[in-house]
Amino acid sequence: MGTPRMTLQTQLVLRALLEDPAEQRYGLELCELAGLPSGTIYPILARLEQIGWVDSTWEDPAVHETAGRPRRRFYRITQDGAAQARDALARAYRSRRQPLPGWAAVDPATGGGPS
Amino acid sequence: MKARRWPGPRRVGRADTLLSLDGLLDTVRAHHPDADTTTVELAYAEAAFWHEGQTRRSGDPFITHCLAVAAIVADLRMPPPVVCAALLHDVDDTACPPRRIAGQFGDEVADLIAAVRATVVSAYSRADQGTVLASDATGPSPSPSWETAVLAVRLADRLHNLRTIAFVAPARRLLIARETLDVFAPVASAAGLEPVGRELRGLASAVLRPAPSSYAVTGRLLDALTLLLPARRRARWREEWSADLAALTTRRARVLFTLRVLLGVPRLALLLRRRAGRRERW
Numbered sequence: 371m372g373t374p375r376m377t378l379q380t381q382l383v384l385r386a387l388l389e390d391p392a393e394q395r396y397g398l399e400l401c402e403l404a405g406l407p408s409g410t411i412y413p414i415l416a417r418l419e420q421i422g423w424v425d426s427t428w429e430d431p432a433v434h435e436t437a438g439r440p441r442r443r444f445y446r447i448t449q450d451g452a453a454q455a456r457d458a459l460a461r462a463y464r465s466r467r468q469p470l471p472g473w474a475a476v477d478p479a480t481g482g483g484p485s
Numbered sequence: 486m487k488a489r490r491w492p493g494p495r496r497v498g499r500a501d502t503l504l505s506l507d508g509l510l511d512t513v514r515a516h517h518p519d520a521d522t523t524t525v526e527l528a529y530a531e532a533a534f535w536h537e538g539q540t541r542r543s544g545d546p547f548i549t550h551c552l553a554v555a556a557i558v559a560d561l562r563m564p565p566p567v568v569c570a571a572l573l574h575d576v577d578d579t580a581c582p583p584r585r586i587a588g589q590f591g592d593e594v595a596d597l598i599a600a601v602r603a604t605v606v607s608a609y610s611r612a613d614q615g616t617v618l619a620s621d622a623t624g625p626s627p628s629p630s631w632e633t634a635v636l637a638v639r640l641a642d643r644l645h646n647l648r649t650i651a652f653v654a655p656a657r658r659l660l661i662a663r664e665t666l667d668v669f670a671p672v673a674s675a676a677g678l679e680p681v682g683r684e685l686r687g688l689a690s691a692v693l694r695p696a697p698s699s700y701a702v703t704g705r706l707l708d709a710l711t712l713l714l715p716a717r718r719r720a721r722w723r724e725e726w727s728a729d730l731a732a733l734t735t736r737r738a739r740v741l742f743t744l745r746v747l748l749g750v751p752r753l754a755l756l757l758r759r760r761a762g763r764r765e766r767w
Contacts, residue, residue, distance in 0.1 A: 398729040398742070408729070408742050409749025412722070416756055429728075431680075435687035438694075439732075443725035 372421050373454065374414070376462040379406055383414045384455040387424065387447040394427075394444035415445055423451030504552045512559040513568055520565050525555075528569035528590060535579040542652035544716030550645055551575065557641035561678060566590075567634045570597035574638055577602065600635045601642070606668050633676055640673045640681050647688040651708065651723055662692035703730060703743040710747055713754045722753070 374380050386403035387395070395403070401411050418424040425448055429441040447455065506529050510522045532551045539547035555571040563571075569590055576586065577598065587595035629637065647665060650658050666689045673682030707726045711719040726746060733739045 396729060396732075397725060398732050407745040407748075409745035409747065409752075411749075412726075412746065413749050413753040413756055416753055420756070431684050431687060434728075435683060438690070440691055440724065440728040442728040442732075443721070 373458055374417050374421065374423075376458055379404075379410050380414055380418075381459055381462055382406055383411065383418070384423075384447075384459055387445070388452060388455060388459075391447050391452045394446045396429075396442040396444050400445065418451070419445075423448060423455055504549070504556050506552070509552065509556050509559055509568070512556065513565060516559070516562040517564055522565060524590060525565050525568050525572070528572040528594075529555075531586075531589065532572045532576060535576045535581045539579070540716070541649065543649050543720045545649075545720065546717075547575070549717075550649075553645040553648075554638065554641045557644055557681065558637050561637050561641070561681070563629060563634060563637050566593050567597060567629070567637060569594045570601065570634075571638045571641060574598055574601050574642060597634060597638065600631075601638045604635055604639050606636070606639060606672050633678075636672065636676050637678060637681075640669060640676075640678060640685070643669050644681055644685055644688075647685060647692075649720060650688070650692060651720075651727075658692055662689040665689035666693070703739045706743050707746065710743075710750050713750050715754070715757050718757050 382404040383400060383406065386400050389403065397408065397411055397415065400406075400415070401408050404411065415424060415426070419426055424445050426443050426445045429444055431441065434441040506526065509529075510525060513520065513522050513525055529548075529552070533548045536547040536551065541547055541550055551572045551574070554574065555568050558571040559568050573586055573590070573594065577583075586598065643665060647661070650661060653661065665685050670682045670685040670689065673679070673685055704727055707730065708723060711723040711726075714722055730739055730742055733742055
């Protein structure tokens with residue numbers, strides 16, 4: 371199903387979703403959790419939904435009617451999505467830890483780099 | 486025009502609508518394991534044929550309304566003929582010849598449709614406690630009375646219209662909401678169709694609840710923004726955004742929210758319009 375481009379924003383959204391994978395969250399809530407503006411969140415969520423990492427459902431009528439507000443769209447990371455997201459986040463993290471080109475990389479054997 | 490962008494060969498044609506013919510058939514089978522659902526499939530094809538090219542105010546193809554109404558009716562555990570009538574309840578407004586439905590689907594379905602269209606809901610008094618369904622909510626699906634079947638379709642029609650009321654002119658919206666609260670919701674509850682009654686009340690009350698002025702403005706802007714999205718996706722995002730907007734308490738937060746959504750809309754539109762086959766490369 372493909373993977374999303376792991377931009378910093380996408381990583382933040384995934385981290386927010388993975389904080390409590392079973393929890394259902396609506397868009398605005400994720401904006402706050404991820405610290406991102408609304409215009410960034412929705413396209414990312416739509417993309418994650420397209421590739422099956424996230425699924426979304428409308429709020430249970432019993433809940434929003436009791437609260438007297440319009441129904442919210444809730445997002446939750448899928449099981450498969452959670453596994454893939456953790457991998458992708460780990461990969462993104464590793465790649466950020468090696469910003470130097472190959473010739474300048476730290477030699478793991480000696481622990482030292484070029485001086 | 487936009488429908489052509491969707492490459493999937495699905496029977497319903499729109500993989501992203503939550504409702505599909507398959508889902509409808511599953512619901513009917515779940516409640517009526519022994520029933521033959523072929524007629525439901527035929528009724529869907531018939532409705533799709535006559536409503537071809539018609540759209541709802543939301544921009545959705547008209548058939549989505551037929552399917553949604555049928556899904557509500559099926560959820561109420563109505564048997565296949567009633568589900569067929571729900572699928573076909575508006576074909577009389579198309580070029581469909583008057584006797585065709587009776588010929589194809591039998592007099593029961595045709596009579597049901599005629600009754601649904603002729604029904605004045607207010608004529609059903611609350612004293613008419615024909616609680617056919619309420620008494621047997623978990624057992625095998627009972628046969629609904631004629632009146633309950635007619636009401637189920639009529640109320641499902643109203644329910645789906647309310648769910649999509651955002652696309653109706655504001656003045657008319659208020660009228661519909663008022664009538665729903667005064668007439669439709671009480672009748673639904675009295676007829677034992679309580680889930681429908683509850684949702685009708687909730688949706689109609691939300692329309693009548695006065696919104697703060699800035700919310701009204703930002704809400705209208707959000708409505709306008711959804712026009713940039715593919716037609717079949719508009720209703721979902723519009724509803725999602727207005728619910729999130731309603732969660733914000735200050736005017737400033739609502740304006741900021743709306744402006745930021747505005748910035749993200751082109752990207753979202755692009756993403757939603759992208760063909761499925763090209764998704765991998767994004």
